[in-house]
Structure formats: structure tokens, C-alpha cells
Amino acid sequence: MSTTKNPTASGEESSSKSEFSTFFQTAVSIIQTATKMKIELRLLGATAIYYQCPNSRLLSDVMHRKLTDLDFITLSKTMSKIPDLFSSLHFEPNERVNALFGAQRQIYFDTSSSLHVDVFFDKLSFNHVIDLSHRLDIDPITISLADLLLEKLQIVKISEKDAKDVVVLVREHDFGNRNDKSAIDSEYITKLLSDDWGFYYTVTTNIGKVVDFANGSQLLPEDDKRLVSQRLNGLLQQLQASHKSMKWNMRARLGTKAKWYDEAEDVENRE
Numbered sequence: 001m002s003t004t005k006n007p008t009a010s011g012e013e014s015s016s017k018s019e020f021s022t023f024f025q026t027a028v029s030i031i032q033t034a035t036k037m038k039i040e041l042r043l044l045g046a047t048a049i050y051y052q053c054p055n056s057r058l059l060s061d062v063m064h065r066k067l068t069d070l071d072f073i074t075l076s077k078t079m080s081k082i083p084d085l086f087s088s089l090h091f092e093p094n095e096r097v098n099a100l101f102g103a104q105r106q107i108y109f110d111t112s113s114s115l116h117v118d119v120f121f122d123k124l125s126f127n128h129v130i131d132l133s134h135r136l137d138i139d140p141i142t143i144s145l146a147d148l149l150l151e152k153l154q155i156v157k158i159s160e161k162d163a164k165d166v167v168v169l170v171r172e173h174d175f176g177n178r179n180d181k182s183a184i185d186s187e188y189i190t191k192l193l194s195d196d197w198g199f200y201y202t203v204t205t206n207i208g209k210v211v212d213f214a215n216g217s218q219l220l221p222e223d224d225k226r227l228v229s230q231r232l233n234g235l236l237q238q239l240q241a242s243h244k245s246m247k248w249n250m251r252a253r254l255g256t257k258a259k260w261y262d263e264a265e266d267v268e269n270r271e
Contacts, residue, residue: 039082194248
């Protein structure tokens with residue numbers, strides 16, 4: 001595995017660890033309380049990637065990737081317990097968002113720190129849908145490595161911060177199959193995308209963007225650039241070579257002449 005060579009001073013390293021510790025300990029506390037209430041709650045987003053990539057945390061710091069909030073997913077069958085969970089932890093609900101969108105997503109705030117928490121139910125529905133209703137048992141803390149990758153690569157207008165998250169995840173974890181818990185399950189990703197041309201198009205396009213970002217970064221060591229590019233290009237080749245379903249092929253004929261993704265709704269700023 002490639003390693004980042006002394007990218008930060010010791011003070012910056014301590015700051016990075018402190019920020020991670022604060023976010024992750026809060027997340028663990030929430031998950032532990034949820035478990036006691038028989039709620040299957042899993043962490044997702046940047047904090048989950050940061051947790052799953054302990055050897056790349058300095059790289060996150062070097063790339064100025066800041067943690068800003070906590071995102072979780074649980075099953076819709078436990079939805080009625082979520083308000084009590086966060087009330088017991090002294091979080092306040094976003095009443096408007098929860099009233100309008102509570103069946104898909106709820107938002108809570110820690111009033112003492114202004115920490116923002118999002119809770120999703122069963123699936124992530126942004127530009128593409130990632131159904132996690134039968135995948136929360138893969139890891140006891142976060143969603144699976146493959147789903148963490150898809151969570152980032154499904155974003156049509158992928159941002160620099162999301163590209164950084166993909167770089168960190170792929171630098172730390174190679175691709176493999178579901179039997180290797182330390183690997184990103186490329187078989188699952190390939191099967192999913194081989195039946196959905198739109199999702200496939202977004203992911204394969206974003207792989208190219210992330211590779212370009214990594215290769216053009218002034219902050220990544222050359223060996224990390226090569227490693228990330230090699231792994232992502234390997235996934236791209238696997239996706240391109242996979243057998244596609246009839247549904248995939250029919251949609252591919254239309255291509256980008258019709259919108260191939262959903263608009264991600266900004267629930268907090270919706271009037």
C-alpha cells in the first residue's frame with residue numbers, strides 16, 4: 001500500500017486527530033444509543049470514509065477536507081423511534097423539514113454545538129437511488145465500502161470535496177469481492193450499474209473526473225496518484241467489460257438526449 005510521506009507538521013496532525021475524534025465519538029455515541037433502542041443505524045458520508053481509512057487521515061488533512069456534519073441511515077420500520085433517540089441525546093429537530101420530508105429524511109441539531117445531523121431511511125435518493133435496506137448488516141458502524149464509494153460517485157455535479165473523499169477511500173482500500181471485508185466490492189458495483197445506464201454513465205464519468213483531480217493535485221505524492229489512478233481505472237475497465245442488461249442497452253440508445261438522473265432536492269432551503 002502506498003503511504004503519504006510526512007505531509008503535515010505534528011501540530012496539524014494533532015488538530016486533524018482532534019477534529020476526527022470529536023465527530024466520530026459523537027457518531028459512536030449516537031449509534032450506541034440507537035442500538036440500545038433496537039435501531040439499526042449506520043454512519044455514511046465523509047465521516048464514515050474518514051473512519052474506514054485510518055491510514056489516510058493525514059492525507060485528508062493535507063487536502064483540507066473538513067468534517068462539517070454527521071449523516072446516518074436506518075430502516076423505515078424504526079422511523080417512529082428516531083425522534084425519541086435524538087431527544088434523549090439533547091438534539092432538536094428541524095420541525096419544517098421533518099414535517100415535509102420525514103418519511104425519507106429527518107434533520108436534527110445539537111444546540112450546544114450547532115452540529116447538524118441528517119438521518120435517511122432505507123435508501124439514498126439524490127441524483128441516483130442507492131437502496132440500502134438490505135445492506136446495513138455488512139458493517140456495524142458505517143455503510144459498506146462499496147456503498148460509500150457509490151454515495152460519492154452518484155453525484156452528477158461532483159464537487160472537489162467529494163473527489164477528495166473518493167481519493168482517500170480508494171487510496172486506502174483496493175477493489176475485491178464481498179468476501180474480503182477490507183476491499184471495495186467491485187462485483188456488487190458492477191452488477192448494480194450493469195442494469196442502470198444512467199447510474200453507470202454518472203459513475204464512469206465521475207471516475208474520469210476523480211482520476212484527473214488526483215493526477216492534477218499539488219498535494220498528493222506521485223505514488224498515491226499512481227495508486228488511485230490504477231485502482232479507479234481498473235474499476236472502470238471492469239464496468240465497461242461487464243455484461244449489460246436489456247434495460248441498460250435500451251436506455252443507452254437514448255444516451256444523454258434525455259435526463260439520466262434525478263434532481264437532488266435541497267430540503268433545507270425549499271420554500
